[in-house]
Amino acid sequence: MPNDLRKESLTPDRKRDAEAIRILRANDWGNYTLPSRRLYPYQWNWDSMFVALGFSEIDLDRGWTEVESLFEGQWSNGMAAHIVFRRDQPGYFPGPGIWQSGHQPPTSGLSQPPVAATVVRALYERDPVLGRDHVRKLFPKLMRWHRWFHTKRVMSGGAAIAVTHPWESGRDNSPDWDASMQAVDPSGIQPYQRCDLGHVDSAMRPTMADYDRYMKLVEYGRSTGWDHAHITREGPFSVADPGITFILLRADRDLKALARYMGYRDSLFEIERWLRSAQRAADYLWCPHQGAYVARDLRTGRHAKGISSVSFLSFYAGIANSRRDERLLAHYHRIMDQVEWGMPSFDPQDERFEPRRYWRGPTWAIINYLIARGFSQAGYYEESERLRLTTRKLILESGFYEYFDPVDGTGAGGPEFTWTAAIWLAWASPQVESKSRLPFPDSH
Ligand code: GLC
Numbered sequence: 241m242p243n244d245l246r247k248e249s250l251t252p253d254r255k256r257d258a259e260a261i262r263i264l265r266a267n268d269w270g271n272y273t274l275p276s277r278r279l280y281p282y283q284w285n286w287d288s289m290f291v292a293l294g295f296s297e298i299d300l301d302r303g304w305t306e307v308e309s310l311f312e313g314q315w316s317n318g319m320a321a322h323i324v325f326r327r328d329q330p331g332y333f334p335g336p337g338i339w340q341s342g343h344q345p346p347t348s349g350l351s352q353p354p355v356a357a358t359v360v361r362a363l364y365e366r367d368p369v370l371g372r373d374h375v376r377k378l379f380p381k382l383m384r385w386h387r388w389f390h391t392k393r394v395m396s397g398g399a400a401i402a403v404t405h406p407w408e409s410g411r412d413n414s415p416d417w418d419a420s421m422q423a424v425d426p427s428g429i430q431p432y433q434r435c436d437l438g439h440v441d442s443a444m445r446p447t448m449a450d451y452d453r454y455m456k457l458v459e460y461g462r463s464t465g466w467d468h469a470h471i472t473r474e475g476p477f478s479v480a481d482p483g484i485t486f487i488l489l490r491a492d493r494d495l496k497a498l499a500r501y502m503g504y505r506d507s508l509f510e511i512e513r514w515l516r517s518a519q520r521a522a523d524y525l526w527c528p529h530q531g532a533y534v535a536r537d538l539r540t541g542r543h544a545k546g547i548s549s550v551s552f553l554s555f556y557a558g559i560a561n562s563r564r565d566e567r568l569l570a571h572y573h574r575i576m577d578q579v580e581w582g583m584p585s586f587d588p589q590d591e592r593f594e595p596r597r598y599w600r601g602p603t604w605a606i607i608n609y610l611i612a613r614g615f616s617q618a619g620y621y622e623e624s625e626r627l628r629l630t631t632r633k634l635i636l637e638s639g640f641y642e643y644f645d646p647v648d649g650t651g652a653g654g655p656e657f658t659w660t661a662a663i664w665l666a667w668a669s670p671q672v673e674s675k676s677r678l679p680f681p682d683s684h
Contacts, residue, residue, distance in 0.1 A: 253636060260640065264294055264658060267662055269327070273306060275658050282324060282329065285313075293407055294658075303363050304371075310324065312345060318387055322408065324345055332435055334455070342525045348407075350404070350461070358494040383510070383511075386491065386514065387608045388468070400539070401521070402472050403478075405457045405674050406530075409483055411483060411550070412454075416548050429455045430457060445597070446598060457475070477489055479544075480524060490558065492518075493515065497508075498504055518557065518559060530543070531567035531570070532547045534546070556613055575588065581603055584601050584603055588601070595645045596650075596652050602643035602653075605635065605644075608628070642660065
């Protein structure tokens with residue numbers, strides 16, 4: 241711990257700095273970090289990447305280790321799995337025996353939002369001399385993972401990236417999936433016992449009806465031997481997700497920057513081909529009726545109803561369109577003005593909004609960070625800063641919760657949550673102010 245954090249009379253934000261470091265260290269399991277001791281006792285994909293960003297503020301080497309250990313869960317087809325199971329934890333469901341991935345170490349059968357390339361770029365730019373060897377090892381793995389998304393998670397001719405299970409989106413019970421999940425018939429699933437309800441209030445977690453369908457989709461995937469292209473094309477649930485699509489496009493741009501730094505000319509060509517489909521992906525997700533980018537069911541072609549926080553990640557993806565952006569910004573201000581502690585994960589004016597139920601309303605620090613980065617890159621500094629100050633205040637007042645009630649700011653879900661601590665260190669703490677005010681150099 242840096243010396244100045246040991247001093248007695250710390251200001252509240254310096255206290256939070258010290259606590260955030262303590263949380264990262266306490267949840268550090270050697271070469272990977274748990275999202276939360278009791279609730280999530282394994283390595284989760286995007287959690288780990290935010291953690292790497294947090295570590296990069298205090299121990300850059302440890303940040304690199306976090307990224308490298310995640311790729312131990314990369315399959316031979318390129319997918320970096322959403323959970324890597326190490327050290328058996330019988331208290332977690334669904335564990336490795338349910339997924340039957342056939343991979344060593346065992347993993348789940350899905351992926352998660354690919355923030356890794358963006359994080360690898362950030363770590364590299366902190367210290368290019370130290371970073372070179374790491375990038376040399378990681379770059380081919382990132383390429384294979386991005387290629388997996390661009391080939392196995394699109395419908396032929398399409399460009400927007402689909403999720404085949406709500407868990408793959410990282411936004412488990414978002415209303416974005418409601419209509420498509422209704423169409424999943426949960427009958428015939430094996431009996432099972434959830435574990436999450438023993439740790440957190442059930443009013444904050446997905447419902448049993450949701451959970452039966454989650455299990456149905458796991459059983460379906462497993463029955464195909466995890467044939468990912470087949471699951472996308474034929475499976476019971478295949479929905480183009482603005483979250484994953486925009487995060488991947490952003491990560492493609494960062495991968496391109498890495499290819500340039502390293503002189504990997506052959507890969508540039510392939511990445512540029514992916515990026516040429518960016519506009520087509522965005523067009524597919526744009527709903528003129530709602531004036532926003534929203535999830536769209538690949539089977540029916542129907543857009544989901546309602547605006548969720550990932551709609552605003554088009555800026556982060558580097559997608560600019562003045563007419564659409566104007567409508568998005570109007571939604572942004574309307575939604576932020578509805579609640580004191582935004583950005584709510586779902587529109588508070590929609591009747592399905594629930595301020596404490598997971599992805600149906602609560603504010604998440606990681607999403608605020610991604611949206612804010614996009615805003616500042618696009619030149620919307622005020623919008624970006626509003627998100628940072630709100631996140632800072634939330635953590636100062638409520639602590640490092642998994643997520644927060646956007647109406648009254650109460651912390652909810654798991655306490656001492658790793659990614660909230662990591663985002664504090666990397667972005668929300670006043671200590672990083674001067675650094676992140678600089679617009680991030682881009683490679684559009
Ligand atoms: C939940 C979240 C997901 C996260 C995981 C671990 O499943 O929805 O985004 O990665 O918890 O924190």
